[in-house]
Amino acid sequence: MRHRNNKRATIRDVAKVAGVSPITASRAMQNSTKVRPATRQKVVDAARQLDYIPNLAAGTLATNASHLVAVILPNMSNSIFADTLQSISDSLRDSGYQLLVGYSDNSPELEESLVRTFLSRRADAIVLTGHVHSDQTNALLKSAAIPIVEMWSLNDEPLGACVGISNFDAAYSMTDYLFGKGHRKIGFIGGLLENNDRTQSRLDGYRAALMAHNLPIDESLIRDVPFEFEDGARAMRELLSNNNSLDAVFAASDILALGALLECNRRRLRVPGDIAVAGFDDERLAKLIKPSLTTIGVPRRAIGEKVAGVVLAALRGEAETQRVFDMGFSLVERESA
Amino acid sequence: MRHRNNKRATIRDVAKVAGVSPITASRAMQNSTKVRPATRQKVVDAARQLDYIPNLAAGTLATNASHLVAVILPNMSNSIFADTLQSISDSLRDSGYQLLVGYSDNSPELEESLVRTFLSRRADAIVLTGHVHSDQTNALLKSAAIPIVEMWSLNDEPLGACVGISNFDAAYSMTDYLFGKGHRKIGFIGGLLENNDRTQSRLDGYRAALMAHNLPIDESLIRDVPFEFEDGARAMRELLSNNNSLDAVFAASDILALGALLECNRRRLRVPGDIAVAGFDDERLAKLIKPSLTTIGVPRRAIGEKVAGVVLAALRGEAETQRVFDMGFSLVERESA
DNA sequence: CTCAAAAATGGTACCGGTATCATTTTAATG
DNA sequence: CATTAAAATGATACCGGTACCATTTTTGAG
Numbered sequence: 001m002r003h004r005n006n007k008r009a010t011i012r013d014v015a016k017v018a019g020v021s022p023i024t025a026s027r028a029m030q031n032s033t034k035v036r037p038a039t040r041q042k043v044v045d046a047a048r049q050l051d052y053i054p055n056l057a058a059g060t061l062a063t064n065a066s067h068l069v070a071v072i073l074p075n076m077s078n079s080i081f082a083d084t085l086q087s088i089s090d091s092l093r094d095s096g097y098q099l100l101v102g103y104s105d106n107s108p109e110l111e112e113s114l115v116r117t118f119l120s121r122r123a124d125a126i127v128l129t130g131h132v133h134s135d136q137t138n139a140l141l142k143s144a145a146i147p148i149v150e151m152w153s154l155n156d157e158p159l160g161a162c163v164g165i166s167n168f169d170a171a172y173s174m175t176d177y178l179f180g181k182g183h184r185k186i187g188f189i190g191g192l193l194e195n196n197d198r199t200q201s202r203l204d205g206y207r208a209a210l211m212a213h214n215l216p217i218d219e220s221l222i223r224d225v226p227f228e229f230e231d232g233a234r235a236m237r238e239l240l241s242n243n244n245s246l247d248a249v250f251a252a253s254d255i256l257a258l259g260a261l262l263e264c265n266r267r268r269l270r271v272p273g274d275i276a277v278a279g280f281d282d283e284r285l286a287k288l289i290k291p292s293l294t295t296i297g298v299p300r301r302a303i304g305e306k307v308a309g310v311v312l313a314a315l316r317g318e319a320e321t322q323r324v325f326d327m328g329f330s331l332v333e334r335e336s337a
Numbered sequence: 338m339r340h341r342n343n344k345r346a347t348i349r350d351v352a353k354v355a356g357v358s359p360i361t362a363s364r365a366m367q368n369s370t371k372v373r374p375a376t377r378q379k380v381v382d383a384a385r386q387l388d389y390i391p392n393l394a395a396g397t398l399a400t401n402a403s404h405l406v407a408v409i410l411p412n413m414s415n416s417i418f419a420d421t422l423q424s425i426s427d428s429l430r431d432s433g434y435q436l437l438v439g440y441s442d443n444s445p446e447l448e449e450s451l452v453r454t455f456l457s458r459r460a461d462a463i464v465l466t467g468h469v470h471s472d473q474t475n476a477l478l479k480s481a482a483i484p485i486v487e488m489w490s491l492n493d494e495p496l497g498a499c500v501g502i503s504n505f506d507a508a509y510s511m512t513d514y515l516f517g518k519g520h521r522k523i524g525f526i527g528g529l530l531e532n533n534d535r536t537q538s539r540l541d542g543y544r545a546a547l548m549a550h551n552l553p554i555d556e557s558l559i560r561d562v563p564f565e566f567e568d569g570a571r572a573m574r575e576l577l578s579n580n581n582s583l584d585a586v587f588a589a590s591d592i593l594a595l596g597a598l599l600e601c602n603r604r605r606l607r608v609p610g611d612i613a614v615a616g617f618d619d620e621r622l623a624k625l626i627k628p629s630l631t632t633i634g635v636p637r638r639a640i641g642e643k644v645a646g647v648v649l650a651a652l653r654g655e656a657e658t659q660r661v662f663d664m665g666f667s668l669v670e671r672e673s674a
Numbered sequence: 675c676t677c678a679a680a681a682a683t684g685g686t687a688c689c690g691g692t693a694t695c696a697t698t699t700t701a702a703t704g
Numbered sequence: 705c706a707t708t709a710a711a712a713t714g715a716t717a718c719c720g721g722t723a724c725c726a727t728t729t730t731t732g733a734g
C-alpha cells in the first residue's frame with residue numbers, strides 16, 4: 001500500500017513505522033549482523049508496508065561506494081565482447097555489484113569522456129578493453145585510486161591488472177599453421193588497426209611468422225577494414241583481384257573471416273582447395289558455416305570471470321599477487337584451412 | 338596538478354580557489370546562463386587546476402535526477418537489440434543522459450529485480466522490452482512516476498508508451514507470402530515462447546495465416562527452442578525427420594533461420610527448391626549467406642530513436658500526444674523463399 | 675547621476691542515506 | 705542476584721551537491 005502523497009518513503013519513514021531509529025532501520029536493511037532478528041523483522045515489515053525503495057544515490061554519497069563496476073567495450077555489436085561482458089556480470093551479481101557499460105568505438109577521446117562520467121558516478125572499479133588510452137585517460141585512471149583492469153590483450157605494464165591473451169602469439173601460431181599447410185601467399189585482413197592494440201598485435205604476429213619463414217611481407221596482401229561481414233567480403237574481393245596467386249587468408253576476426261568465406265562461396269572458390277581461410281575468436285557461427293572455419297579460440301567467459309575475480313579481490317582489499325593474467329588461446333582446426 | 342592529499346576536490350574547494358561561493362561554482366559548472374562569463378572562467382580554471390570531478394551521486398540526491406535512463410533487454414548476445422540499444426544511446430547522449438542496461442533473460446523475476454535496482458538508482462526513465470512483466474513489476478512501474486516505455490511489440494494498454502511493430506502482422510504476412518509461393522506444409526521455429534510476447538505473437542500470426550487459408554495447424558510442425566544458431570539447426574533436423582513432406586520453414590528469428598539454412602546446406606537440400614526458409618529480423622548476415630535469406634525487416638534503429646524521443650519528450654514534461662507507435666516492418670524477399 | 679529592474683551572487687538548509695561514538699539493553703558468569 | 709562484557713540501539717553530524725530565497729551588483733532608462 002502506498003501513501004496518498006506520492007513522495008517516496010525514506011529510511012526515516014520506515015524507522016518511524018518500525019519504532020526504531022533511522023540508523024537501526026538502515027542496519028536492518030543492510031542485513032548487518034548487529035541487529036536482533038525481531039528488530040529486523042519489524043523494519044522489513046515497515047519497509048514492505050511503505051513500499052520502501054532505498055536511494056542508492058544517498059548511500060553512494062554517504063559511503064563513497066557506488067556498487068557500480070564500469071566496463072568500457074569497443075562496440076556493442078560484436079558478440080565476442082558480449083560473452084565476456086555476460087560473464088563479468090554474472091560473476092559480480094552475487095557480490096551486489098552492477099555493471100555500467102560504455103562503448104568507446106575505438107576512439108580514445110570517447111573513452112576519456114566515458115572514464116570521466118564513470119568517475120563522476122563514483123564507479124568502484126573500471127574495466128577497459130585493451131591498453132590504448134589517451135594521456136589524460138591514463139592520468140585520470142592513475143589518480144582515481146580504484147581498481148583498474150585492462151582486458152583482452154596483455155601488457156607488461158598495465159595500469160592496474162590485465163587479463164587477456166597474447167594476440168601476437170595467437171596470430172603467429174595461425175600464420176605458422178597456414179605455412180605448415182603449404183600456403184605461401186597469405187593475405188591478412190585486419191579490423192580497424194588504429195587505436196586497437198588487439199588487431200595491431202595480430203598483424204605483428206602475422207608479420208613475424210612470415211619473416212620467420214623467410215617469406216616476403218607484401219603490403220598489398222594486408223587490408224584494414226571495419227569489423228562487419230560486408231567488410232570481410234569486400235576485403236576478400238580486393239585481395240583476389242590484386243593477387244591471383246593468393247592461397248590463404250587470415251582474418252583478425254571471425255566476422256571478417258565469415259564475410260571472406262561467404263565471398264569465396266559466392267565465387268564458387270573451393271575452400272580450402274583453392275584458398276584457405278582462417279579467422280580469430282571462434283564465433284558461434286564458425287563451426288556451423290560450410291566449410292567450418294578454422295580459427296583461434298579465445299576463452300571469452302574465462303576472461304570475464306577472471307576480470308571479475310581480480311576486481312572483487314581488489315575491492316575486498318586483498319593484496320595483489322599477480323598483475324598480468326594470460327588466459328591462453330587455442331588453435332581450432334576445422335575445414336576451412 | 339593534484340593536491341598532496343589524495344582526497345578528491347569538492348565544489349567547495351573549487352569555489353574557494355575561484356573566490357566565489359559554492360553555489361556560484363555549481364552554477365558555473367552547469368553552464369547555467371545566470372553566471373557572468375568572467376566568473377565562469379575563474380571557476381572552470383579552478384576546477385581544472387584541482388582536477389575537479391563532480392560527484393553525480395550528490396547531484397542526484399540533491400536534484401532527484403540521475404540522468405540515467407535504464408533499459409532492460411532480454412539478452413546480451415542478440416545483435417538485434419544491440420542496434421536498438423545503440424540508437425537509443427546515440428539519441429540520448431546529446432541530452433546528457435547515460436544508459437544503465439540490464440538483461441532479463443526473459444525471466445520476469447530477474448526483470449523485477451532489475452526494475453528494483455533501477456528505481457533504487459533513481460533512473461529518470463525505464464525502457465523495457467515487450468509487455469510481459471510480473472504483477473509486482475507492473476505495480477512498481479506504475480507507482481514510480483517516471484516515464485516508462487515498452488518496446489519491440491505493440492500493446493493497446495502500455496504502461497506508459499510503447500514503440501514497436503506488430504509481430505502478429507509481420508508473421509502473418511510472411512506465412513501468407515510462403516503460401517503464395519505454393520508452400521502448403523510450413524513449419525514454424527519459435528524461440529523461447531514462454532514470457533516472450535514477440536515470439537508468441539509471431540506464432541499467433543503464423544497460425545492465423547494458416548487458418549485463413551484453411552490449412553490445418555499441425556503442432557508437430559512447431560518447435561520451441563532457444564535463440565542460438567545451433568538450436569535452429571537442431572529444430573530443422575527434427576522437423577525434417579518428422580515430416581518428409583515439409584516444404585517450408587518460417588523461423589521467428591534470423592539466428593534460428595540461419596541455423597536451419599546451414600543445416601539444409603549441410604544436407605545438400607536445395608533452398609528454396611526442396612525447402613523454403615524464411616526468417617525474422619533481417620540480421621546483417623541474412624543478405625550475405627548463400628542462399629540469401631528472405632526475412633522480415635524491422636526498423637531497429639528507428640525504434641531506438643523513437644524510444645529516445647518519447648523518453649526525452651516525457652522528461653521535458655511535454656504532454657503526450659500518442660502512446661502507441663507502430664514503426665512498421667517490411668517483407669524482404671531474397672533467395673531462400 | 676538617479677533609480678528601478680534585471681542579473682548575478684551568496685547564506686542556509688536540505689536531499690537520504692550511514693559513520694562515529696555514546697548509551698542502553700541483553701547475555702554470561704560466578 | 706550482582707557484575708561485567710558483549711550486543712544492540714540511538715543522537716548527531718556529515719557525504720557533496722543544489723534549491724530556495726535574500727542580498728548585492730550591474731544595467732539601462734530617464
